[in-house]
Amino acid sequence: MSAIPSTASEIAAAVIAKRITARAVIDDYLSRIDARESEIHAFNLVMAQDARAQADAIDADIVAGRPVGPLAGVPIAIKDNMCTHGVETTCSSKILEGWKPPYDATVITRLRTAGAVIIGKTNMDEFAMGSSTENSAFGSTRNPCDVSRVPGGSSGGSAAAVAAGFSPVSLGSDTGGSIRQPAAMCGVVGVKPTYGVVSRYGLVAYASSLDQIGPFATTVADAALLTEVIGGHDPMDSTSIPLASPSLLPSVSQGVSGMRIGRVTDLPAGAEPEVVAQLNEAFAALEAAGATIVDITLPSLSYALTAYYLIAPAEASSNLARFDGVRFGLRVNAADTNSMYGATRAAGFGDEVKRRIMLGTYALSAGYYDAYYGKALKVRRLIAQDFERAYEQVDAILTPTSPVVAFKFGDKVDDPMSMYLCDIYTIPTNLAGHPAMSVPFGTGAHGLPVGIQVLAPALGEQAMFRVGGALEVAAGGAQ
Amino acid sequence: MSDSPLSSIVATEDQMLEGGWELIVGLEVHVELATRTKLFSGSPNRFGDEPNVNIDPVTLGLPGALPVLNRQAVELAMRIGVALNCRIQPCIFHRKNYFYPDMPKAYQISQYDIPLNVDGFLELPSGTTIGVERAHLEEDTGKSTHVGGATGRIHGSDYSLIDFNRAGVPLVEIVSRPDIRTSEHAREYVSELRAILEVIGASDAKMEEGSMRVDANVSVHKPGTPFGTRCEIKNVNSIRALGRAIDYEARRQIDVLDTGGVIRQETRHWDDAEGRTHTLRVKEDADDYRYFPEPDLVPVAPDDAWVQAVRDNLPMLPAARRSALSALTGYDTRSEAIIVVVERAQHDYVQAVADAGGDAVRALIYVQQAFADAGPTPAVPAKDLAALTILERDGKLSATQAKTVLSELVENGGGDAAAIAAAKGFEAMDNSAVEAMVDEAIAADPDAWSKYCAGEEKAAGAIVGRVMKASKGKADGKVVSAIMQSRRGS
Structure with a gap:
């Protein structure tokens, strides 16, 4: 038996070629979790026994000569807002503590079919609301690069799991940057596909028109492989695009020769100087690799954050209304039904969730709808138009992923506005429904990882992965 | 209320209420569609099963579940739109947000400002035209049973049982314009609507089983003045109750107004046993439903070919059936025989008797009188009934004798009328x-x-x-x- 490889594609290849067993792979990753999970707290649940059984089943298939999928034996960590049949799915909220869904999310079904081994459910900001994973009801996750700092959020557990080597890949969800921002802060690759490429069936909704599932990985190629596996039309999600999953792996090594890359001249300010320096390095690297840098403007971008914090809470206020203590999850008994609702929701939701439910309820109220929600939808259309105009000139756009590197625990948690600003560069893509990814690119302040964000037009994943692959090479990563 | 030209309808003198008051009624009718499965999930749409068997993650509003629109429900809703002369338009769904234990997601997926069917009308058998403002799709709630307590309502009950079998069943809400001026017209409207829904196969439309539910918006005013404040009457469970509830409510409002009082906009509950309405909730308590476009669904835009196919495949509607029978028999479309026979969908049978050489008028009367339980396709072969009508028409049998032979035919599911008459010793006397x-x-x-x-x-x-x-x-x-x-x- 050879050593356990570190990427998903290598693991699958080795398992399929019988150089190693899926069981050996999972045991190795479980031992890494044992060694460091108490320090990191990436997981809400480590499914050791179940994962070993899944791995044994893959090995049995291989021994019997039955066909296995492209992720055979690959351990994967799943953000705790994706439904796993019979396995606790909490959204890091007390209101869902102990809830075991009676069904698998579509992405889980696809991962299982591809032979992946689900190793655990990862910590997150409660209901995906936050940018530091400090809003988890079950305690914060620490950044494996510097355990005194946050991993970003809301998919902080999934980012940390990959950064700490607990699993070669993981899944997160991204509503306003919740994959890309923690990927940047933990120094891994994170992808938010085009809205509708990956089914949302079984993803506990935060803001339905913005939510999208995507992968974390240590390499751009693994991220492409994962996107291929989980992508493609799903009849269970009406917003799923009726197309087969795109072929992405070939794009990763295609290079950027002849591509036009946009530099946003009116990008909202506020990024740390070291982050700006890395962005300039990235442009230089792409130019050196044969791309043309084109200056563009996106004037509506400065309104994106405001629009997002009306649209997302409005949808959340409706999506989270079902947590009423009637059918599942927490129930706090009270004298009558209305009091039971109040007591259950008061005890079950954390402060940030309550803040957004109130914000969204207000934004949708009679008499305020047009001024808030209606206006936010108009801004959303303007942003989409800005991008459309930009993509007449360029094939992809480069920005920082996060204006700041990973910050210390408690730095922003009492100042919601400064926390919200962490997502200023990631939110516009969610509003437009376009794909975006974060690729680790050097370091910033305190030697912490910096992520560069690649934006592409709707269904422009191939262009995005070409640029992502080139950035990875320029940063000295996988080839 | 409505600014449609149709709502400028004024009651005729004999339709006016005493004291010079005019009644204004608009009806909101909910019908459960006769689909195989629910509006947004694959669970069966079936009445009368054990509680909580026709459920799934979508029906229960489990976290992560998503709605997928049922094409058959859209098609049946389009049939209703076509039958009610509506314009069928590209439409979207909204969420109507409110908390109630039998509403699993704490919001109902419904249609708000851009519904599927708009601007239609329904012509009553008596000749009056009632405007139809809209007919939109939405999902039903579960069914609560409140146990303990005096009222059977949630307040004061010990506990409640919820059956989610009905949750997610497709409904079409048909909203009339306030064009109805008498309780008789309201009853006629519902009766005709029910006949249409049955004929087009959109719903079994049974008020007793709740597959058709009628709410009435009732107000009174003096002609030439603006409409009065309306009250919405709920819990009307039969066509007869509808007439009584409207009459009672009009009387109540007139009494209030005549004694110098004012009508509050409120929802009122019809108590059929007591024969009166009482306040359920007043307008000020109304929920703010915070409607917004349902982000989990995409717009529905039925293309012209689909709409045309629905139009082409629509069966003959009751009004057309009555006209056809009228042309065949010379009877008025409003005659009881024609209305009854069309209600029973036996018009084709009467036509078949005539086609077999029978006397059409006698066929109509025989069917009306002797085929109440025979359904749309009576067992008696059309030619057998035709033979009997001829025997009577030609004076070979008296009316009394013909009736006896008819009973025999019905009992035996057919037979040779002449032979039966002969066996009974019926010979025509000169x-x-x-x-x-x-x-x-x-x-x-x-x-x-x-x-x-x-x-x-x-x-x-x-x-x-x-x-x-x-x-x-x-x-x-x-x-x-x-x-x-x-x-x-x-």
């Missing part, structure tokens, strides 16, 4: 024999005859009875009467 019998009867009872001649019509019974006895029932009563009249000289 008129001269009857005339002789009439003369004998007059001679036998001169007392009755002179009374009859003096204009005492009921004295005829004694003479007719003697003739029938003498003929052993074979004489045709009509023929006997005609002879007696000619003998009397009138």
Whole structure:
């Protein structure tokens, strides 16, 4: 038996070629979790026994000569807002503590079919609301690069799991940057596909028109492989695009020769100087690799954050209304039904969730709808138009992923506005429904990882992965 | 209320209420669609099963579950739109947010400002046209049973049981314009709507089972003044109750207004046993439903080909059926025989009897009288019934004899009418024999005859009875009467 490889594609290849067993792979990753999970707290649940059984089943298939999928034996960590049949799915909220869904999310079904081994459910900001994973009801996750700092959020557990080597890949969800921002802060690759490429069936909704599932990985190629596996039309999600999953792996090594890359001249300010320096390095690297840098403007971008914090809470206020203590999850008994609702929701939701439910309820109220929600939808259309105009000139756009590197625990948690600003560069893509990814690119302040964000037009994943692959090479990563 | 030109309808003088008040009614009718599965999930849409068997993650609103629109529900809703002369337009769904234990997601997926069907109308059998503002798709709630407590309502109950079988069942809400001016028209509207829904296969439309639910918006005003404040009447569970509830509510409002009071906009509950309405909730308590476009669904835009296919495949509607029967028989479309036969969907059968050479009028009357339980396709072959109508028309059988043969046909599911008549000894008597019998009867009872001649019509019974006895029932009563009249000289 050879050593356990570190990427998903290598693991699958080795398992399929019988150089190693899926069981050996999972045991190795479980031992890494044992060694460091108490320090990191990436997981809400480590499914050791179940994962070993899944791995044994893959090995049995291989021994019997039955066909296995492209992720055979690959351990994967799943953000705790994706439904796993019979396995606790909490959204890091007390209101869902102990809830075991009676069904698998579509992405889980696809991962299982591809032979992946689900190793655990990862910590997150409660209901995906936050940018530091400090809003988890079950305690914060620490950044494996510097355990005194946050991993970003809301998919902080999934980012940390990959950064700490607990699993070669993981899944997160991204509503306003919740994959890309923690990927940047933990120094891994994170992808938010085009809205509708990956089914949302079984993803506990935060803001339905913005939510999208995507992968974390240590390499751009693994991220492409994962996107291929989980992508493609799903009849269970009406917003799923009726197309087969795109072929992405070939794009990763295609290079950027002849591509036009946009530099946003009116990008909202506020990024740390070291982050700006890395962005300039990235442009230089792409130019050196044969791309043309084109200056563009996106004037509506400065309104994106405001629009997002009306649209997302409005949808959340409706999506989270079902947590009423009637059918599942927490129930706090009270004298009558209305009091039971109040007591259950008061005890079950954390402060940030309550803040957004109130914000969204207000934004949708009679008499305020047009001024808030209606206006936010108009801004959303303007942003989409800005991008459309930009993509007449360029094939992809480069920005920082996060204006700041990973910050210390408690730095922003009492100042919601400064926390919200962490997502200023990631939110516009969610509003437009376009794909975006974060690729680790050097370091910033305190030697912490910096992520560069690649934006592409709707269904422009191939262009995005070409640029992502080139950035990875320029940063000295996988080839 | 509405600014449609149709709502400028003014009650005729005999439709006005006393004191110069005019009644204004608009109806909101919810019908459960007869789909195989629910509006947004694959669970069966079936009434009467054990509680909580037709459920799934979508029905229960489990975290992560997503709705997928049922194409058959859209098609049935389009059928309703076409049948009600609506414009079918590209539409979207909204969320209507409110908390209630039998509303699993704490929001109902419904249609708000851009519904599927708009601007239609329904023509009542009596000839009045009622505007239809919209007919939109939405999902039903679960069903709560509140146990303990005096009222059967949630307040004061010990606990509640919820059956989610009904949650997610597709509904179409049909909203009329406030064009209805009498309780009779309201009943007629619902009755005709129910007939249409059954004919087009959109719903079984049973008010008793709740697959058709009617809410009435009732107000009164003096013509020439703006409409009065309306009250919405709920819990109306039959067409008869609808008429009573509207009449009661109009009376109540007029009493309030006549004594200087004001009508509050409120929802009122019809109590059928007490025969009155009482306040359920006043407008100020109304929820803010925070409608917003449902982000989990995409717009629905039925293309022209689909709409045309629905139009082309629509069966003949009740109004057209009545017209056809009227043309066939010469009866008025509003005659009871035609209305009843069309309601039972036996119009095709009457036509088939006529096509088999039968007498259309007699066929219509036979079917009305003897086929109440026979359904749309009676067992008696059309040609058998046709033969009977001819025997009666040609005077070979008296009306009484024909009725006896008809009962035999119905009982046996058909047969040779002439053979049955012969077996019963029914042979037509020629008129001269009857005339002789009439003369004998007059001679036998001169007392009755002179009374009859003096204009005492009921004295005829004694003479007719003697003739029938003498003929052993074979004489045709009509023929006997005609002879007696000619003998009397009138």
